[in-house]
Amino acid sequence: MPHLLVDITAHGYGHIAQTAPVVNELARRIPDLRVTVRSAAPPSYLQQRFTCPFHHIPVALDFGMTMFNAVEVDVAHSLANYREYHADWDAKVVQAAQEMRALQPDLLFANVPYLSLAAAQLAQIPAVAMCCLNWADIYRHYAPDDIESRAIHAQMLAAYNGAEVFLKVSPTMPMGGLSKARAIAPIAQVGVEQRSLAQSRCGASEGDKLVLVAMGGIDYRLPIEKWPRLAGVRWLVPHAWNIQRDDTYALEMMGMSFSDVLASCDAVLTKPGYGTFAEAACAGIPVLYVSRGDWPEQPYLIEWLAQHGVCGEVSAAQLHSGELEKSLQQLWQQIQP
Template sequence: MPHLLACITAHGYGHLAQTAPVLHALRERLPALRLTVWSRLPAALLRQRLPEPFELQPGAADPGMAMRSALAVDVEASAAAYRALHRDWMVSVKREAARLAALGPDLVLSNVGHLPLAAAAHAGTPALALCSLNWADIYAHYCRGRPGADVVEAQLRNAYRGAACFIQPTPSMPMADLPRRRRVGPIAASGGNRKAETCRRLGLDAGERWVLVNLGGTPGTLSLRRWPRLPGIRWVAPAAWLDSQPAGLAQESIDLPFSDLLASCDALVTKPGYGIFVEAACAGVPVLYADRDGWPEQPELVAWLEAHGRSREIPQAALAGGGLAAELEELWARPAPLPPRPTGADEAAAILLEQL
């Protein structure tokens, strides 16, 4: 029984959105696969999206980037977290290598923590990385030039270079300095449009348009209380965000898997992120997005979405007031392109199968 250890960072939900379809595709090819997951994401979320059965254990330390809000990086806190982790870098590597060796996987898959990759190399266990970004490039963008940052960056890059292969889903950052990169197609869970049945169940007007408001899994809240009530439109968002919004529809009341919920909506208001951009494009859902203050991955994500879907940037201030009527009507007036096919999960699963 082959044993895979999947390490999934808890920086937002996009890393899980990339990894889950690949693991589903791999389990289809290898039903006897033994799967262990290291992650600090909520267990209920992991159980909802990953293929059962699997064993869940807390993940290794993975700073990702600390966030001041869903749209802005806390650079000082991020730099401090990396300094703390890398102060005794080899101690951390050896500790995780011992934990990994005791578990005894045949292969490690990291999306996209660098410590599991370094630990796997130290333990002599084959390892792959899978992601549209790597934390070395993100760290360098925000922290290069700070005292000691050159050492941290070098250790980050060495960890990624130790992977037997770095799988890059479409779209992704260039990452040209990393060896053994293999590009695959877009990775997305395929959802189904279940709006009609949900409206029947909840007694709602199926003729209304649903606009999903979702900023990913990073910290931050949004109040829709001052958003205007637009004719024929319902704002779909977490109940805590609706804040007495008369045109609101609580996401929790719909009770659908997220991929089905997204596919059931007529538009999406969000920020640039791999999982939500690619799932929206593959479902044919138009997207309004607010800028993420220079997030390095954003240019590739935006360019791909503009080429394969209907999208438009909105000012961050629009998230406070919700004055989006003209933008939504303009998106809906555009002809819908043929949605891209999410071939990347099958392609990435084939690479994992080669290694296993």
């Protein structure tokens, strides 16, 4: 029975959204495939995305960047964390290689923790990396150009270049430092449009517009309690926000997958992130997004979405005040490409 080890960063949900469709298809083609998933992501979310049986090992294999919230990077703490993380890098790789050998995988599929790839190289386990970004390039964007930072970046890049191949999922950062990169098409779990069911579940009238509020896997609660009511608009929001308004409904109470809810809406309010951008574009759902500042992946996501979907930007101030009616109307007047 072939054993696939799947290591996924828990920095947001986009990495899982990319990885799960690939693993699900592999399991369909290889019925006796044994899948082990290592990730610090919530088990409930993994179960939503992976349709094949899998064994979950809850472990954080990287931290990406330390965040104040979904759109703001805590640069100082991130750089300090990387200095600490790499202080005993060689010992970390040895320990990780021992743990990987104990699992006895036939292949590592990583999105995109570089410690796993370095461990696989040391353990002589074949490895494939896949993502629209890598943490070496993200780190280099924020780090100072000094000897210590260059050494950390070199260790990260060496780990990525130790993979058999790095599959660059479109839309992607350039990632010019990768020696074995191969560009591939977008990956998305495209939902099934069930608009009538979605309207019924959330108590919307037939003519109401459904707007999904999906800020990703890193906390970014919006003050919807203070927003003005928009006639004919029903907001679908995270249950954890505990919004007590009759023009909102908890996403988790819909009894539908995230992808199906997204495909059944009139718009999604989000921040630039791979999973929601790709799924919205493939389902033909307009996107309102708030900028992530100088996050280096952002320009490539927005450029791609503007070419393949309908989108518009709103400010952080608009998200705070709820003054979104004009932006939504402009969004709905655009023509799908």
